[in-house]
Amino acid sequence: MQPKTRWRRRKEARPGEIIDAALNLFVQHGFSATRLDDVAAEAGVSKGTVYLYFDNKESLFRAMVQELIVPVVAQAEEHAAQFQGTQTELIRMLVHSWWDNVGKTRLANMPKLMVSEAAHFPELARYYVDNVVKRARKLLEDALYKGIEQGEFESCDVKSAARILLSPLVFSVIWEKSLAPFDSDDYDIATYIALHLDIFFNGISLDSGVTEHV
Amino acid sequence: MQPKTRWRRRKEARPGEIIDAALNLFVQHGFSATRLDDVAAEAGVSKGTVYLYFDNKESLFRAMVQELIVPVVAQAEEHAAQFQGTQTELIRMLVHSWWDNVGKTRLANMPKLMVSEAAHFPELARYYVDNVVKRARKLLEDALYKGIEQGEFESCDVKSAARILLSPLVFSVIWEKSLAPFDSDDYDIATYIALHLDIFFNGISLDSGVTEHV
DNA sequence: CTAATTAATGACTCAATAGTCAGTAATAAA
DNA sequence: TTTATTACTGACTATTGAGTCATTAATTAG
Numbered sequence: 001m002q003p004k005t006r007w008r009r010r011k012e013a014r015p016g017e018i019i020d021a022a023l024n025l026f027v028q029h030g031f032s033a034t035r036l037d038d039v040a041a042e043a044g045v046s047k048g049t050v051y052l053y054f055d056n057k058e059s060l061f062r063a064m065v066q067e068l069i070v071p072v073v074a075q076a077e078e079h080a081a082q083f084q085g086t087q088t089e090l091i092r093m094l095v096h097s098w099w100d101n102v103g104k105t106r107l108a109n110m111p112k113l114m115v116s117e118a119a120h121f122p123e124l125a126r127y128y129v130d131n132v133v134k135r136a137r138k139l140l141e142d143a144l145y146k147g148i149e150q151g152e153f154e155s156c157d158v159k160s161a162a163r164i165l166l167s168p169l170v171f172s173v174i175w176e177k178s179l180a181p182f183d184s185d186d187y188d189i190a191t192y193i194a195l196h197l198d199i200f201f202n203g204i205s206l207d208s209g210v211t212e213h214v
Numbered sequence: 215m216q217p218k219t220r221w222r223r224r225k226e227a228r229p230g231e232i233i234d235a236a237l238n239l240f241v242q243h244g245f246s247a248t249r250l251d252d253v254a255a256e257a258g259v260s261k262g263t264v265y266l267y268f269d270n271k272e273s274l275f276r277a278m279v280q281e282l283i284v285p286v287v288a289q290a291e292e293h294a295a296q297f298q299g300t301q302t303e304l305i306r307m308l309v310h311s312w313w314d315n316v317g318k319t320r321l322a323n324m325p326k327l328m329v330s331e332a333a334h335f336p337e338l339a340r341y342y343v344d345n346v347v348k349r350a351r352k353l354l355e356d357a358l359y360k361g362i363e364q365g366e367f368e369s370c371d372v373k374s375a376a377r378i379l380l381s382p383l384v385f386s387v388i389w390e391k392s393l394a395p396f397d398s399d400d401y402d403i404a405t406y407i408a409l410h411l412d413i414f415f416n417g418i419s420l421d422s423g424v425t426e427h428v
Numbered sequence: 429c430t431a432a433t434t435a436a437t438g439a440c441t442c443a444a445t446a447g448t449c450a451g452t453a454a455t456a457a458a
Numbered sequence: 459t460t461t462a463t464t465a466c467t468g469a470c471t472a473t474t475g476a477g478t479c480a481t482t483a484a485t486t487a488g
Binding site: 028029030032033112114115116118119120122125126128129133134137156157159160161163164167168170171172174175178179181182183185187188191192195196198199200201202203204 | 242243244246247326328329330332333334336339340342343347348351370371373374375377378381382384385386388389392393395396397399401402405406409410412413414415416417418
């Protein structure tokens, strides 16, 4: 069962394994507090090997972000494009699938990590905003526009409304991964999200009178 | 005009000046990326002087947090206690005064800083949650309870509702201090807050039907 | 089986910075 | 004016961790 060799040559598998190790440690300790020696150890290689596949610590960080999040956004866009139903139902579907694919997984750590590190990695921050945030917002904005056209929602400032819809979701994962462990009052996130959606849809339903902010 | 002396003895003023310098640099670069030499320089003293008044870098960080935020929370509590008017008006007042005293000032940097550093400073995180977050939530929860009793709002899960009310506000300052500089779509925060309050109050008004989450 | 290639290693260098402390100069006391 | 006190300095130490590279060993080619 013991391998005869001290190590194997596994050119194909290494980058993925290193990225995976990096994700675990970067989300746990942040960028600067993560030692590359530890990333290497977690990936089962030496530090030299990390430098064989990535130029430096920052480039590993970037690779990790790109690798992990873009597929999720793309999948959400496909789901939305194929969706049959009212815009209210579409938004509920997007929120719940975001929760299943991001909120409940280790990807839930990304928003806090990006917020914390944005100032140190401007190029990466721009990439994240363009490829994740803007695309996510656009899905919601499009649904809100259509919903207004189709008479599901009161006319209102759609760009603000999309942010209002998104904020409590993103904030909840940031909170969970930062201060929640120190908060003795716990709460049920499923109830929180359900109530948020109910208040929001009630708030923008046609009889609501939120027209002053068009 | 030139002072004859190379430096002055100013035992009373130093700690405050050092805390002030620390705030400017910690919020700009984060905790670990801030050099104590730079804090000292910004405060107009040498590094040795910083260690005369604070045990170490962490203790300076804690002093800064305590010094700056607790007074703001205490003031909000007083305002709320003295308030005459409906609970809807009270909540609107609290939100707007939070915006004036936190959102528009350099204190707006605190949420992002705490979220980023919480994992490295568990004791400080607990202090912040207990002395800032819980007290802020309590103000809103109390207003919502009273509003329900007095028939202003539909009965609902008050703890979740208070978080839903707070999230978009806190998130907006975190966003502004992190990724917003990389986001070309800008938006007007005043419009966003006004719309949030309108949607929220419409959403929980008596005719809304959000009763299922009691 | 032997030689050539290259994936992988880990001891090393180098830079950055938290924290120390012996010495200095401003102030107060005698 | 002289002496005692102490706020303040800044050069120093100790540590940490990013990035390098000469060497080693797994694999492939001949």
